[in-house]
Amino acid sequence: MNQQQQGFTLIELIVVILILGILSATALPRFMSAQVDARISKAQGVYGAVRSAAALAKARCELDLGRGLIAAGQCGNAAAQVTMDGTAVDIVNRYPAATTAGILASTQLDAVNDNLTIVGGPPYVIEINGATTPANCSISYTAAAAVGVAPVIVLVTTGC
Secondary structure, three states: OOOOOOOOOHHHHHHHHHHHHHHHHHHHHHHHHHHHHHHHHHHHHHHHHHHHHHHHHHHHHHHHHHOOOOOOOOOOOOOOEEEEOOEEEEEEOOEEOOOHHHHHHHHOOOOOOOOEEEEOOOOEEEEEOOOOOHHHOEEEEEOOOOOOOOOEEEEEOOOO
8 A cells, every 4th residue: 555654753853953953043143143233233323313413403503693593492592492303402502402402302313212211411321222231332412511612422332
């Protein structure tokens, strides 16, 4: 009689499980490295957004001052502000303030949607969630100390 095999033998199953185990053992470290690289890239992106937003807010402030605009919501006012994409941004020494209404408003980052943790300052710190040590995977922003002095923006990626 003709008999047909209807399944796998025990040895075939063990060989397949062994191969899958070896593949997963080599792939897991690479996967973990990819997560770290992704958090570092995210931190670098947020760092770039903070630097760009600070420069754009300063440019907007300089334009207001150059035009002599001193009304409420403008940079020449005692409570200096600029409007960026319809959002009021608090200004200190011609750069965004180190607050949620300052630098975070100018970058238009959202802690919930962008998976970030905001730590009040000074310095104002934006941490990347999921990092091994969130404080060591962060961007810190210290407002400009005086007119003509740029804010201090620091990127830390040692614990991503």
